[in-house]
Amino acid sequence: MVTNEYAEITNGYAEITNEYAEITNEYSEITNEYAEIINEYAEIINEYSEITNEYSEITNEYSEIANAIASVVEVDADRLAQMLPPFDVEMQHEPIRLCGACYGKAPRHRK
Structure with a gap:
């Protein structure tokens, strides 16, 4: 009788361990997906920064040209x-x- 109870407890523990392993795997998958999303977001931010820098350069060039023309036409x-x-x-x-x-x-x- 004690042996049967011990077997049931062991089986219950094995089931809990398997469930824990499944949950841990799901958590790992979610964490990996989250990391991919964060990396994609970082790439978008970098692209936005590059575009903003290019726009700033163009605006500065436009300003220099406008100043040069303004001095000519007074x-x-x-x-x-x-x-x-x-x-x-x-x-x-x-x-x-x-x-x-x-x-x-x-x-x-x-x-």
Whole structure:
């Protein structure tokens, strides 16, 4: 009788050990998936940082060009930036018309 009880206890312990092993394996899988997600997130952050740096460089170049043009046409760089189309809008290169009457009152050409 004691032997049967001991066998039942041993079997119960074996079942608990197996369940614990399964839970540990599932936890390991989840941890690995989480690590992959974190790595992907880090890659996205790095790409975003690179894009932000490139944008900053382009903005600085644009500012330098605007300052150079402003000194040639003797207009404040900020006012010149208001007179030109936004950064992401393509400008019509010919003919270029800067209307003194319009720009004297407002930084945009009035039709």
